[in-house]
Amino acid sequence: MTKNPTEFSLTLDGKTVNFTPGETLYEVAQRHQKDIPTLCYDPRLESFGGCRLCVVRLEGAKNPVASCTTRAEAGMVVHTSTPDIETHRKTLLEMVLSENRELEVSPLRGYASQELTELSERYQARTGRFEGKQSGESRIDDTNPFILRDYDLCISCYRCVRVCAEEEGDYAISVMNRGFETQITTEFGGLLKDSDCTFCGQCVQTCPTGALADKKAMRYSETPGEIIKTRSICTYCGVGCSVDIMTKGEQIVGLQPAMDGPANEGALCIKGQFAYDFVQHEDRLTTPLVRGDDGELHEATWEEALDKAADGFKRVMRIHGRHAVYGVASGRTPIEGDYMMQRFIRAGFGTNYIDNCSRA
Amino acid sequence: MSNPLKDMEKPDVIFCIGTNMTEAHPVAATRIKKALRNGAKLITADPRRIRLAKMADIYLPLRVGSDTALLLGMAHVIAREGLIDKAFMDARTTGGEAFLEHVKQFTPQWAESICGVPAEKIEQAAVLYGKAEKGAIFYTLGITEHICGVDNVQSLCNLVLMTGNVGREGTGINPMRGQNNIQGAGDSGAIPNNYVGFQPVEDPANQAKFAEAYGRTVDLERGITKVTALDLAGDKIQAMLIDGENTVVTDPDRKHCEKALRALEHLVVIDIFRNETTEFADVVLPATSWGETEGHFTNTERRIQRIRAAVPPAGQSKPDWWIINEIARRIGFQGFDFESARDVFNELCELSATYKGINWDIAEKGQHQWPIPYEGHPGTPRLHEEGFKNGRGVFKIINYRDPAEVVSEAFPIWLTTGRRLESYHSRTQTGRAHGIDYLLPEEVLEVHPDDVASWGLTDGGTARMSSSRGHVDIKVQANPRSPRGTVFASFCFNDTPVNILTGGGYDPVTHTAELKVCPVAVTPVSGSS
Numbered sequence: 083m084t085k086n087p088t089e090f091s092l093t094l095d096g097k098t099v100n101f102t103p104g105e106t107l108y109e110v111a112q113r114h115q116k117d118i119p120t121l122c123y124d125p126r127l128e129s130f131g132g133c134r135l136c137v138v139r140l141e142g143a144k145n146p147v148a149s150c151t152t153r154a155e156a157g158m159v160v161h162t163s164t165p166d167i168e169t170h171r172k173t174l175l176e177m178v179l180s181e182n183r184e185l186e187v188s189p190l191r192g193y194a195s196q197e198l199t200e201l202s203e204r205y206q207a208r209t210g211r212f213e214g215k216q217s218g219e220s221r222i223d224d225t226n227p228f229i230l231r232d233y234d235l236c237i238s239c240y241r242c243v244r245v246c247a248e249e250e251g252d253y254a255i256s257v258m259n260r261g262f263e264t265q266i267t268t269e270f271g272g273l274l275k276d277s278d279c280t281f282c283g284q285c286v287q288t289c290p291t292g293a294l295a296d297k298k299a300m301r302y303s304e305t306p307g308e309i310i311k312t313r314s315i316c317t318y319c320g321v322g323c324s325v326d327i328m329t330k331g332e333q334i335v336g337l338q339p340a341m342d343g344p345a346n347e348g349a350l351c352i353k354g355q356f357a358y359d360f361v362q363h364e365d366r367l368t369t370p371l372v373r374g375d376d377g378e379l380h381e382a383t384w385e386e387a388l389d390k391a392a393d394g395f396k397r398v399m400r401i402h403g404r405h406a407v408y409g410v411a412s413g414r415t416p417i418e419g420d421y422m423m424q425r426f427i428r429a430g431f432g433t434n435y436i437d438n439c440s441r442a
Numbered sequence: 443m444s445n446p447l448k449d450m451e452k453p454d455v456i457f458c459i460g461t462n463m464t465e466a467h468p469v470a471a472t473r474i475k476k477a478l479r480n481g482a483k484l485i486t487a488d489p490r491r492i493r494l495a496k497m498a499d500i501y502l503p504l505r506v507g508s509d510t511a512l513l514l515g516m517a518h519v520i521a522r523e524g525l526i527d528k529a530f531m532d533a534r535t536t537g538g539e540a541f542l543e544h545v546k547q548f549t550p551q552w553a554e555s556i557c558g559v560p561a562e563k564i565e566q567a568a569v570l571y572g573k574a575e576k577g578a579i580f581y582t583l584g585i586t587e588h589i590c591g592v593d594n595v596q597s598l599c600n601l602v603l604m605t606g607n608v609g610r611e612g613t614g615i616n617p618m619r620g621q622n623n624i625q626g627a628g629d630s631g632a633i634p635n636n637y638v639g640f641q642p643v644e645d646p647a648n649q650a651k652f653a654e655a656y657g658r659t660v661d662l663e664r665g666i667t668k669v670t671a672l673d674l675a676g677d678k679i680q681a682m683l684i685d686g687e688n689t690v691v692t693d694p695d696r697k698h699c700e701k702a703l704r705a706l707e708h709l710v711v712i713d714i715f716r717n718e719t720t721e722f723a724d725v726v727l728p729a730t731s732w733g734e735t736e737g738h739f740t741n742t743e744r745r746i747q748r749i750r751a752a753v754p755p756a757g758q759s760k761p762d763w764w765i766i767n768e769i770a771r772r773i774g775f776q777g778f779d780f781e782s783a784r785d786v787f788n789e790l791c792e793l794s795a796t797y798k799g800i801n802w803d804i805a806e807k808g809q810h811q812w813p814i815p816y817e818g819h820p821g822t823p824r825l826h827e828e829g830f831k832n833g834r835g836v837f838k839i840i841n842y843r844d845p846a847e848v849v850s851e852a853f854p855i856w857l858t859t860g861r862r863l864e865s866y867h868s869r870t871q872t873g874r875a876h877g878i879d880y881l882l883p884e885e886v887l888e889v890h891p892d893d894v895a896s897w898g899l900t901d902g903g904t905a906r907m908s909s910s911r912g913h914v915d916i917k918v919q920a921n922p923r924s925p926r927g928t929v930f931a932s933f934c935f936n937d938t939p940v941n942i943l944t945g946g947g948y949d950p951v952t953h954t955a956e957l958k959v960c961p962v963a964v965t966p967v968s969g970s971s
Contacts, residue, residue, distance in 0.1 A: 227877030251475025312752035317732035320619030322741025327752035351468035357875035367728035368757020392772035394708030398681035408671040411632035412686030413624030416737025418786040419762030420630035429656035430775040434665030438627035439687040
């Protein structure tokens with residue numbers, strides 16, 4: 083314990099720690115690896131203080147304070163985990179659970195969908211301790227193919243509403259009524275399609291209960307196998323959002339944004355979030371094709387096709403010279419494909435007859 | 443981009459011109475929205491009342507193809523009002539005096555007479571940008587897809603140079619690159635004028651370097667662009683290897699393009715699907731897709747990022763680099779012994795000036811933005827901080843030019859083309875993604891509601907749209923996003939091949955097609971409702 087608190091230090095669980103002016107107690111605690119539970123918290127969003135699970139004991143304060151909304155001040159003495167505080171958190175959690183009794187939700191529903199489940203396990207919290215009422219009515223009439231609106235699981239943390247406003251700037255969804263009447267809704271209570279929703283999926287990925295869920299991924303809920311995540315970069319547009327491709331066995335089952343992606347910091351758009359399934363589409367080219375004497379393309383072996391491809395270039399070079407061959411590289415392939423295309427032209431034919439698709 | 447994406451949240455004035463960012467680069471646009479919430483001001487110049495126009499503090503609804511006039515008018519006001527950064531101009535630029543003299547003649551009233559934006563709006567926008575402590579410019583193909591694309595970009599550079607809005611946080615001149623790896627394609631040397639890492643092919647030192655690296659003599663002059671190559675198809679050009687581009691649908695003047703590909707003696711196409719272009723090929727080779735391939739994409743902020751295989755390749759498909767390497771080997775070319783994407787990437791980095799400081803392992807976490815001149819260098823998120831690569835920033839004397847084709851009695855309406863949020867290029871990918879059709883099932887022609895009425899069209903009915911190169915039939919959508927006299931469509935749907943109409947001209951320097959301006963006639967198709 084420090085006796086002479088410096089200008090920007092406080093006492094956290096008995097240790098003197100520094101803070102930056104403006105930091106919240108939660109942020110200070112996070113930096114010092116304190117595992118404070120939260121439900122309404124998303125580090126990208128402004129603090130909300132709705133769920134109260136992040137309460138800590140602040141010496142001199144009569145009641146526990148929400149650490150996510152309390153700014154650090156010099157000389158504060160904070161306890162993040164006392165028996166009283168843990169009991170308080172468990173009670174709060176059981177009140178939340180009284181309105182949300184379904185705790186087994188598929189992790190394919192969304193990035194944060196397991197948060198409530200994990201907390202209830204950590205605190206051995208019971209769903210039936212309080213006889214609560216359920217707020218939020220599911221919108222089964224919204225048959226859009228992307229976002230399930232299963233508000234029976236909603237706990238009114240407003241993360242969806244806040245991410246849509248603060249991160250996306252779309253303000254497509256809002257909160258109607260209060261208390262047990264609370265309903266997450268769109269303007270005029272209609273379908274997402276008729277609102278300002280762009281189907282970026284941010285609400286789905288921040289929902290801590292799976293109430294908003296990725297309908298496309300959920301198609302694979304029953305598919306056996308562990309979910310494996312592979313870090314990659316979105317294949318649409320030049321922003322370069324980091325993503326985790328989710329697979330079960332050899333099947334792509336969905337995609338989630340990478341919260342630590344340098345270009346996107348957890349954001350995606352409809353294309354990145356939902357338009358990945360061309361990869362395993364039945365239309366994919368799976369064998370080489372060679373044009374036959376009948377003028378049609380026919381399946382061929384790699385040997386046949388590569389020989390025919392090479393022979394054609396050799397023939398043209400022999401008859402018309404090396405400047406008769408042209409290479410067009412792609413803005414979609416990895417850079418290794420582009421480099422090889424220009425190498426083929428430059429090291430192979432010795433010309434600069436090479437371009438890519440950037441002029442159209 | 444001169445500045446990193448995270449800088450987009452830092453400017454106090456943002457000038458967006460020729461970019462429909464909320465649809466074409468939605469995630470980048472979220473950063474602009476955040477900047478606005480933090481108090482930044484937004485100027486949007488676009489012929490259409492797009493989302494960025496609605497968000498703007500000052501909206502400049504210019505006529506398609508009149509950007510240089512607008513920008514000359516803005517430069518005039520900035521100079522007249524004494525809003526230039528004299529210290530920056532003296533220290534870091536050249537040609538400023540001549541430029542300031544040049545813009546004296548281009549009053550906002552003159553600009554209004556060409557671009558249609560009220561002179562007072564031009565004044566306001568120029569003063570706002572000119573007074574900005576941190577002013578940032580963002581643009582996309584609405585600037586470059588013109589016969590004066592280079593002039594447009596240089597006009598923006600002039601604004602940047604006269605106000606010193608470069609080389610600092612929250613400033614800069616920032617083109618938003620379109621495709622996932624279009625930046626990387628240029629970086630890799632897949633362009634006719636530069637070797638890998640933008641080393642000019644006409645520089646004797648580079649010629650010697652690459653003659654040695656590639657083990658053969660190299661051409662001493664630059665090559666030709668794809669546009670020229672297609673023009674010469676069947677004549678000087680007789681064989682093409684095309685990788686991952688649906689040329690027939692995405693290039694302007696479709697009939698010309700089809701004729702060119704048909705005229706080739708030998709066409710080999712590498713792709714992941716059969717498409718309109720593979721149908722002209724003698725050999726089609728199946729490539730592995732994103733999700734199945736290891737490698738790198740380089741994004742719009744010059745960040746080199748790893749992509750990884752999550753699932754095995756479809757059927758017998760192979761990585762692009764492998765396919766090209768195999769063709770080269772079978773022709774009998776020496777030195778094509780690559781065994782992995784790692785080998786290819788490492789050679790690229792070794793020979794590049796901009797990627798020199800990284801290799802496959804160092805690039806693993808995607809932390810580097812080029813230039814990375816030596817190993818251990820942290821990369822360069824922000825360009826031009828200390829100085830310009832070639833010494834001083836050069837002011838260019840720009841004059842307004844009309845588009846290649848202007849409206850006439852026969853073709854009295856401006857068509858401009860672009861992208862839509864839910865679809866990507868020719869829809870070979872998004873068109874095969876479950877659910878996209880729910881939001882975007884077909885192409886429509888966006889026509890101002892008053893024009894729908896005055897041209898005898900019906901909202902939801904069919905119109906025939908013609909240019910001097912052909913016609914398409916397309917569903918009409920009454921939409922106030924389009925100004926009077928200008929219509930909009932994307933080229934995404936193959937059954938509404940809008941690029942049959944386009945292709946009136948090309949920028950003389952870059953050979954970029956004037957896809958943003960095409961005079962058309964629009965008439966109702968009888969019997970449609």
